[in-house]
Amino acid sequence: ATVTLRQNDLKQEHSHSEPDVTSKSGLLKKCKPCIDVKCVPQIQCPAHVRMKGHEKPPICDLPAGKFGYCCRSGQNHTAGDQSKERRVFRPLPSILPAAVLEDARISFKNLMHDVAEMKVHRGLPDFTHGLVFHSTPKEDSQNFALSNNALEQVITTQMFGKQEQVPLDDFITNKVHVTFSKTPLAHNCQPPPICLHRHNYRSIDGTCNNPMPQRSHWGAAGQPMERLLPPAYEDGIWTPRIHATDGSPLSSARDISRVLFDDVQRPHAKCNQLTMQFGQLLAHDISQSASVRLDEKGGLVQCCTEGGKSMLPKEKTHFACLPISVAPDDEFYGAFGVRCLNLVRLSLVPSPDCQLSYGKQRSKVTHFLDASPIYGSHEQAALELRTFRGGQLTMHHEHGRDLLPLTDDKSACGGGESGKTCFKAGDGRTNQIISLVTLHIVFGREHNRVAKILSELNPTATDEWLYQEARRIVIAELQHITYNEYLPAVIGPQQMKRFRLVPRNQGYSTDYNVDVNPAITNEFSGAAFRMGHSSVDGKYHLRDGGSIEIPDVMFNPSRLRQPAFYDDMLQTLFTQPMQEVDSSITHGLSRYLFRGDNPFGLDLAALNIQRGRDQGLRSYNDYLELMGAPKLRHFGIFPKEVADRLSSVYRSPDDIELWVGGLLEKAVQDGFVGITFAEIIADQFARFKQGDRYFYEYDEKVNPTAFKPEQLQEIRKATMARLICDNADHSTLHEVPVAAFVQAQFPGNKMVSCNDPKLPKVNLKAWANH
Numbered sequence: 001a002t003v004t005l006r007q008n009d010l011k012q013e014h015s016h017s018e019p020d021v022t023s024k025s026g027l028l029k030k031c032k033p034c035i036d037v038k039c040v041p042q043i044q045c046p047a048h049v050r051m052k053g054h055e056k057p058p059i060c061d062l063p064a065g066k067f068g069y070c071c072r073s074g075q076n077h078t079a080g081d082q083s084k085e086r087r088v089f090r091p092l093p094s095i096l097p098a099a100v101l102e103d104a105r106i107s108f109k110n111l112m113h114d115v116a117e118m119k120v121h122r123g124l125p126d127f128t129h130g131l132v133f134h135s136t137p138k139e140d141s142q143n144f145a146l147s148n149n150a151l152e153q154v155i156t157t158q159m160f161g162k163q164e165q166v167p168l169d170d171f172i173t174n175k176v177h178v179t180f181s182k183t184p185l186a187h188n189c190q191p192p193p194i195c196l197h198r199h200n201y202r203s204i205d206g207t208c209n210n211p212m213p214q215r216s217h218w219g220a221a222g223q224p225m226e227r228l229l230p231p232a233y234e235d236g237i238w239t240p241r242i243h244a245t246d247g248s249p250l251s252s253a254r255d256i257s258r259v260l261f262d263d264v265q266r267p268h269a270k271c272n273q274l275t276m277q278f279g280q281l282l283a284h285d286i287s288q289s290a291s292v293r294l295d296e297k298g299g300l301v302q303c304c305t306e307g308g309k310s311m312l313p314k315e316k317t318h319f320a321c322l323p324i325s326v327a328p329d330d331e332f333y334g335a336f337g338v339r340c341l342n343l344v345r346l347s348l349v350p351s352p353d354c355q356l357s358y359g360k361q362r363s364k365v366t367h368f369l370d371a372s373p374i375y376g377s378h379e380q381a382a383l384e385l386r387t388f389r390g391g392q393l394t395m396h397h398e399h400g401r402d403l404l405p406l407t408d409d410k411s412a413c414g415g416g417e418s419g420k421t422c423f424k425a426g427d428g429r430t431n432q433i434i435s436l437v438t439l440h441i442v443f444g445r446e447h448n449r450v451a452k453i454l455s456e457l458n459p460t461a462t463d464e465w466l467y468q469e470a471r472r473i474v475i476a477e478l479q480h481i482t483y484n485e486y487l488p489a490v491i492g493p494q495q496m497k498r499f500r501l502v503p504r505n506q507g508y509s510t511d512y513n514v515d516v517n518p519a520i521t522n523e524f525s526g527a528a529f530r531m532g533h534s535s536v537d538g539k540y541h542l543r544d545g546g547s548i549e550i551p552d553v554m555f556n557p558s559r560l561r562q563p564a565f566y567d568d569m570l571q572t573l574f575t576q577p578m579q580e581v582d583s584s585i586t587h588g589l590s591r592y593l594f595r596g597d598n599p600f601g602l603d604l605a606a607l608n609i610q611r612g613r614d615q616g617l618r619s620y621n622d623y624l625e626l627m628g629a630p631k632l633r634h635f636g637i638f639p640k641e642v643a644d645r646l647s648s649v650y651r652s653p654d655d656i657e658l659w660v661g662g663l664l665e666k667a668v669q670d671g672f673v674g675i676t677f678a679e680i681i682a683d684q685f686a687r688f689k690q691g692d693r694y695f696y697e698y699d700e701k702v703n704p705t706a707f708k709p710e711q712l713q714e715i716r717k718a719t720m721a722r723l724i725c726d727n728a729d730h731s732t733l734h735e736v737p738v739a740a741f742v743q744a745q746f747p748g749n750k751m752v753s754c755n756d757p758k759l760p761k762v763n764l765k766a767w768a769n770h
C-alpha cells in the first residue's frame, strides 16, 4: 500500500494564532473598524513579523469571521524599521568608493574567464528546459545586457558589503542607501516611462497602469519580482543558501525530491484536468523568469559534464551554475550513471531605484492578469500576431477550422527536426504541452469570434478599435472566469472572502488601491503556484480509449493537426480527474521531464526545490509565522512514515523548503491547496485585482476604458463552459459540463448541450453602435 504523505492525520490544523478576542462571557468581541486603512489578513502586513508584540497594528474584523490587522505599512516588509542608530560610529559612505567599483569590474570580467563552453545540444532535456525561459530573440539579447548590468551591480554590492562590513540584515531589509548614480553602473537607472495618453487601452507591455508618474512601470514586462519576506541568501545579496540552520550542508534537491515525492495515482474527487491546464495558462500569464545566458544569442549554460556524469570542475564552472547533485544509489538516475542535473540561476534586473541591493529576479511577461499569453507582452510581438483586418488575430486555417499560426522560430520548439509542427502565440512557452496549446487555441478563437461579432454590430469600426475592444472583452472574460470559477476551487470560499476576491454580482468594485504594486512575488512564482505540478496526471486518457504519456507531447503538439484531436483533448481535460495537490508528482515530471528521445529526463520537483534556493525563498516555517500560524517545532507532528522521511533529508523543521512544506499540508475546506499556499495565492490575486487599474470590475473613475454598467453585466455571464462551447470544432464535442472545472459526474454538475439555456451567453449587443 502506498503511504499518504499528507498531514491529513494531523490534529493541529494551522489554526491561526489569533489575538485573544473573546470577552469574559465567551462571546466574540467586535473590533473597532480601522481608520483610513483597510483591514487585511496578517500575510498582507508583512512588516509586523519583525515587530515586537506590542508594536503590532490594531486588530480588526475580516469577512468570513476571521481577524486581520489595520495595516499602515502595506506590502512593504521592511516598513517601520528605524534602527539607524547602529551606524553612528561608522557611517556608510554615501557614494561608492572608486576602488570598490574597480575591483568589482575586474572581478565581473574574470567571471567569464575559463568557463567551459559545454554545448547544450538541441533535443537534450537541458536544451528544452532552456526553451521554457524563451520569449523572443530580441528579448533574449536585451535580457543578456540587462542581466549583465544587474550582475555587476550585485557583485559591487557584495564587495562593498565586505569592505564596509555591512551586516547581512541591512541589505535584506533595504537599509543601505548607497547609490549607483554617477557611476558606470547607472546606465540602466532610468526614470519610469512617461505616459502621455491617459485614456488609452491597457498597454501591451503593462506600462502606464498605475496613474502616478513615478509608478508607471509597476507590473510591466521586465520588472522585478517582489517578495513577501526578505531573501534568504548566505550573504544577504545573491549567494544561494547552502547551509541548514545547524550549519551542515543542505540536502541535495534531488534527494529531497526522491525521498518525499512518489508517483501515486490520487485522482481529485471533484476537479478535472482542465483545472490543472487553466492553472498553467494563468501561471504563464503572470510570470516568466529568465535564466542567465552565455551570450547575447541566448546560448545555454551547462554546469554538468557530458551526460550528467559529474559536475564541472569549479574553475570551469559558469558563475550562474547551481547544479543539483545526484547520489550514486539514486533509484532512477543511478542506472544511467547520472550524478549531476543542470540548473542555471535566474537572471536579475538592475536595481530599479539605482541603489545597492540584493539581487532581484526579473519577470519577462506582464505581471497583470491580462491574457498576455494570447496577445504578447511586447509591442513588436503583439503586432506580429495580428492580421490588421477586422481586428483579427492571425490563425492557421486547416481542415476547415482555425489553429494557432505555425512558427519557424527554432527556439519555440524542442527537437527542431523538419516536419515538426510548432505554434506561435503571445508566450514563448506555448508549445510546452499539448493541452496548453489547446487552451491557447480556445482563447485565440474567442478573440476572433468576439472581433467578428463586434464588426457586424459596428460596420464602420476600424481594425484597431475592433482589436482593442475584443482584447478588452477577452481579458475581462479571463479575469471573470479566474475569480469566479477557478480561484474558489483552488483556495476555497473562506480565503476568497477574507482577501476580498469574490466578484460582485452587480455594480462596480471599489477595491482599487493606487499603493498596491501588482508585481508577482518570488514566493508565489517560486513555490506556491508551482503547486500545479502536483496536479498533473502522467497520461492523457483519450475518448477512443487510447492514452498519451505527457513527455511525448511536450514541445511536440503535431497531433493537434489531426482533425478530431482538438475536440478530443478538450473532452479529456474536462472528464479526466485532476491529481490531488499533495506529495505525489508524476514521473512524467519528476523523471522524464522534456525527455524527448532520450532514456531519461529532468526532475521538476528537484528543479522547484533548487529554484527556491536560487530565488532566496525562506523556509516554510518563516511563512507560517508570516501568516500567524504556529511554526513546526519537530517532525513528530507528522505521521511516523512522513516524519521519518522528512528527518532523513532535513536536520530541523526550520530547514523545510516552502514548496515542500506547502505540499504536505492538507487542503483547505472546499479548496485543493493547503492554507499556506492558499494565502500566498490569495495575496497574489488580491494584488492583481487591487493594483490593476484596468481590472474589469472598476468604473471610469479608476479605469479609463471602463465597461458601461450593461456591458459589465454581460461580462459577468462569461463561463469556462461557454468559452469552450463557443470555440470547439463540434466534430466530437457537443456537450460540456456546466461547471467546467468540475468533473461532469460530480453531484450537482451535469453535461449539457452547447445550446442549452443553462449556459448563458455574453451578449455583445451591449457593444453596438460605437
Ligand code: HEM
Pocket: 129, 132, 276, 277, 278, 279, 280, 283, 287, 288, 289, 290, 432, 433, 524, 525, 526, 529, 530, 531, 532, 533, 535, 536, 554, 589, 604, 607, 608, 611
Ligand atoms: C503540464 C505540465 C507542466 C510542465 C511540463 C511544467 C514545467 C515547468 C518548468 C520546466 C518550469 C521551470 C522550472 C525551473 O527551472 O524553475 C515551470 C515553472 C513554473 N510552473 Fe510549471 N509546468 C507544468 C504545469 C504547471 C501548472 C499546472 C502550474 C500551475 C497551476 C504551473 C506553474 C508554474 C509556475 C508558477 C512556474 C514558475 C514560472 C516562472 O516564474 O518562471 N506549471 N514549469
Ligand SMILES: [Ca+2]
Pocket: 285, 286, 365, 366, 367, 368, 369, 370, 371, 372, 373
Ligand atoms: Ca500578464
